[in-house]
Amino acid sequence: MEYLCLLGVLVIVVGFALGLDTVAVVVISALVSALVSGIDFVSFLRILGKGFIDNRMVSIFFLTLPTIGIIERHGLKKAAVNLINKIKNLTPGRIFDIYTAIREIAALFGISLQGQVQFIAPLINPMAQAAGKVNGELTELEVDQIKGRAAASENFGNFYAQNLFIGSSSVLLIASTMKSLGHPVETNSIVINTLPIAIICYLLCLGYNHIFDQKLKKAKVK
Amino acid sequence: MEAIINNFLLAFYIIIGLFFLAAAIESWRDQTNPARWGTGLFWLIFAALFALGQWLPSEVSGGLLLVIALLSLFKQVRVGHIKELSEKVASETVSRIGNWIFLPSILLAIIALVIAQFTKLGGQVGIGIAAVISLIVAMILTKSNIKVAYEDTQRMVRSVGSAGILPQLLATLGVVFTASGVGQATSKAISGLFPVGNHLLGVILYCVAMALFTAIMGNAFAAFAVITAGIGIPFVIAQGGSPVVVAALGMTAGYCGTLLTPMAANFNTLPVALMEMKDPLGVIKQQYPIALIMLLVHIILMYFLAF
Numbered sequence: 001m002e003y004l005c006l007l008g009v010l011v012i013v014v015g016f017a018l019g020l021d022t023v024a025v026v027v028i029s030a031l032v033s034a035l036v037s038g039i040d041f042v043s044f045l046r047i048l049g050k051g052f053i054d055n056r057m058v059s060i061f062f063l064t065l066p067t068i069g070i071i072e073r074h075g076l077k078k079a080a081v082n083l084i085n086k087i088k089n090l091t092p093g094r095i096f097d098i099y100t101a102i103r104e105i106a107a108l109f110g111i112s113l114q115g116q117v118q119f120i121a122p123l124i125n126p127m128a129q130a131a132g133k134v135n136g137e138l139t140e141l142e143v144d145q146i147k148g149r150a151a152a153s154e155n156f157g158n159f160y161a162q163n164l165f166i167g168s169s170s171v172l173l174i175a176s177t178m179k180s181l182g183h184p185v186e187t188n189s190i191v192i193n194t195l196p197i198a199i200i201c202y203l204l205c206l207g208y209n210h211i212f213d214q215k216l217k218k219a220k221v222k
Numbered sequence: 223m224e225a226i227i228n229n230f231l232l233a234f235y236i237i238i239g240l241f242f243l244a245a246a247i248e249s250w251r252d253q254t255n256p257a258r259w260g261t262g263l264f265w266l267i268f269a270a271l272f273a274l275g276q277w278l279p280s281e282v283s284g285g286l287l288l289v290i291a292l293l294s295l296f297k298q299v300r301v302g303h304i305k306e307l308s309e310k311v312a313s314e315t316v317s318r319i320g321n322w323i324f325l326p327s328i329l330l331a332i333i334a335l336v337i338a339q340f341t342k343l344g345g346q347v348g349i350g351i352a353a354v355i356s357l358i359v360a361m362i363l364t365k366s367n368i369k370v371a372y373e374d375t376q377r378m379v380r381s382v383g384s385a386g387i388l389p390q391l392l393a394t395l396g397v398v399f400t401a402s403g404v405g406q407a408t409s410k411a412i413s414g415l416f417p418v419g420n421h422l423l424g425v426i427l428y429c430v431a432m433a434l435f436t437a438i439m440g441n442a443f444a445a446f447a448v449i450t451a452g453i454g455i456p457f458v459i460a461q462g463g464s465p466v467v468v469a470a471l472g473m474t475a476g477y478c479g480t481l482l483t484p485m486a487a488n489f490n491t492l493p494v495a496l497m498e499m500k501d502p503l504g505v506i507k508q509q510y511p512i513a514l515i516m517l518l519v520h521i522i523l524m525y526f527l528a529f
Contacts (some may be wrong), residue, residue, distance in 0.1 A: 012395070016484055021297075023387070026394075027290070030395050033402040042496065045288070046281050048287055048398060050280040058427075060350060062353075063350050065375060066257075066375040066378065067326050067330060068378065070371065071234050071360050073308075073312070076323055076324075082316070083321060116493045116496060136387075138320065144499050146506075148508035151494075152505060154489075155481060163470060180503065203514060218455075
């Protein structure tokens with residue numbers, strides 16, 4: 001019954017869909033998939049504990065919180081509002097357009113960023129929030145949507161342009177995997193075949209952000 | 223080099239452990255929080271896992287995570303009361319230093335970038351060193367003392383809360399999924415259901431399976447080898463599809479799935495915590511229209527370019 005281990009996947013899908021306590025859902029999902037696939041309880045604890053300790057680098061962003069906290073206390077948002085007010089016609093959508101373009105170009109040159117930690121939370125989101133406020137106060141939902149879109153702008157640029165750099169880990173992984181599967185491919189042809197994806201994605205983002213701006217504007221005019 | 227990187231990371235984990243200890247102490251001191259003991263314990267356990275994790279037996283770490291899950295399940299973890307920031311301090315500082323307030327953010331970004339790009343220390347160490355330097359600059363710039371830094375550290379950690387630790391927990395879940403054989407089971411289930419031979423069906427199957435499996439595992443890299451071997455090669459390449467087109471587009475088809483899943487914690491869950499968003503799926507909600515259109519684009523491109 002090797003399909004039983006998919007029960008753990010079911011737990012996580014249902015748990016997230018129902019909005020149950022996320023931390024508990026994740027740990028229970030791990031417990032379920034381990035136990036039904038024949039891993040005993042103590043081994044499960046060992047795998048869980050080791051997995052967590054080995055993945056501590058995922059949480060390295062906590063180190064940036066004191067800096068963000070201090071500049072937030074000292075008027076980061078106010079300064080962002082002042083700055084955006086000086087530049088005419090800068091909307092959240094246009095800020096996202098510019099950011100995603102920079103992100104894709106950076107990817108082309110092999111510059112890898114941890115954009116969410118380095119740029120989105122400390123810089124792009126406060127600017128977009130300020131730009132959104134130019135036409136009037138934002139609702140709580142709109143504030144959340146701008147945050148979400150800011151994070152999305154980073155992910156779009158990062159994912160679809162990542163393979164534009166010949167030395168990126170994903171291109172190397174594709175090449176080595178295809179070689180071991182018996183269908184070797186050239187790294188530079190991977191890059192060429194990725195180009196249309198990066199361009200189409202950017203064009204879609206332009207339209208998508210434009211609609212976002214229109215919606216925000218409409219809500220304020222009413 | 224690797225030893226140096228590991229020493230750096232170890233030092234960073236100990237510092238993060240101290241942050242969590244501060245959050246534990248301040249949670250205990252927060253009399254207004256009905257769950258202050260549970261919340262304090264929650265942060266204390268994380269403090270131990272980060273600062274001492276290197277030396278704890280794995281079974282103990284795993285057991286501590288179960289305690290965390292129980293605390294969270296029984297609603298014993300709450301943010302509690304967090305002091306409002308003073309409007310006055312903000313206006314005063316901004317009128318004094320103006321746009322220099324952005325300097326720490328910009329330094330954070332650039333120093334991390336330079337270290338990742340021009341040294342062999344890597345991105346994680348880059349973030350850590352950049353965080354330390356930008357903190358010192360921020361403290362000098364805003365004339366903040368250690369007390370303010372402590373206050374803001376515990377305030378930020380507590381308000382980010384359990385959402386901040388979720389990315390790492392999800393990464394851990396990925397490890398358990400791998401150990402349980404979730405990968406093979408998924409690939410087998412998909413390839414067992416469909417006939418081989420139709421070009422379009424093969425392309426759709428491969429792209430959708432890449433996205434779906436990536437969404438489940440939260441990681442396109444993990445999906446790529448399994449799904450390409452299980453579906454991409456028999457259903458598309460063996461039918462005459464160009465391997466390079468299939469491989470290149472297959473990986474980015476997987477990224478369509480990354481955009482749709484909370485399992486891709488670094489990308490979709492971390493920003494929720496960092497920006498303290500109300501909706502835990504707020505990032506994914508902004509991403510799904512583009513992700514679905516891009517998946518369709520992948521299918522069309524692969525069908526026409528590969529054959």
